[in-house]
Amino acid sequence: MKKELSLVAFVGQKGGxxxxxxxxxxxxxxxxxxxxxxxxxxxxxxxxxxxxNAARLRRNIEPEIDTRAFKSLKKLRKTEENFDLIVADTRGLADDLTKEVAEESSVVFLPTGTSEDDLRPTLALARRLARQGAEGKIALILSKTGRSERQIAQAQQKIETEGFPLLPAAWGLRDGLQSEFDHGGTGLEAANHYLREIAESASGAMLKRVFG
Structure with a gap:
């Protein structure tokens, strides 16, 4: 690549x-x-x-997103174009490639739900990645949250106790957002202002974490 790799990774220990x-x-x-x-x-x-992205292109949704499949970080490094940001979506189950991508990244996002079934493996992965060189890069995101403020507060407290940064905006679980993704969107393009606000809040928090 023509300049230093600018990479942000999304990693997880489980799917969904x-x-x-x-x-x-x-x-x-x-x-x-x-x-x-x-x-x-x-x-x-x-x-x-x-x-x-194929669905997005079929519907001519702007902006176009350059989306490609990679089997290794070595293949990604061979990409010739200059990018301001490379967003890596890793496999659903953390493996050696996840570790390699995390080490190369400037920010490592770990989404998690509010349940113990989600928090336990996510925090375990965060601790492991921190020991392997990603300490200081990790940021957790409460994702697919419901409407229970108590559950969200309990999850926030658990993450804070572990000492990992948590983004101030959560990614809400709403049926309309899933429909947006099914059709090549993200929620930022939604006609429904409530869905758009969720997407704008979460994306704004991530952009601030990446670019400062």
Whole structure:
């Protein structure tokens, strides 16, 4: 690449916590802010981001997001174009590639739900990545949250006790947001102002964490 790799990773220890959704949301938000973005899909079995981008292109949704599949960080390094931001969506289950991508990244986002079933493995992964060189890069995101303020507060307290940074905005679980992604959107393009506010709040918090 023509300049130092600018990489942000979304990683997780289990599927279903919104990792791919948030990666796509950040990529679109950064592109809308004028950055040249590459969305790198490392999950070759699911190809969630690649399939989503195909739907986005079919519907001519702007801005266009350069989305490609990669099987290794070495392949990504060979990418010739200059990008302001590379957003990496890793596999659903953390592995050696996850560790490698996290080490190379400037920010490592770990989405998690509010339940113990989500928090326990996510915090364990955060501790492991911190020991392996990602300490100071990690930021957790409460994702797919419901409307219970008590559950959100309990999850926030648990994360704070562990000493990991938590983004101030949560990614809400709403049926309309899933429909947006099914059709190539992210919520930022939604006609429904409530869905748009959720997407704008979460993407704004991520952009601030990445760009300061």
């Amino acid at each position: 916590v919104g990792k791919s959704s948030l990666a796509r949301l950040l990529a679109v938000a950064a592109a809308r802010a004028g950055h040249k973005v590459l969305l790198a899909d490392f999950d070759l079995e699911q190809l969630t981001c690649v399939e989503w």
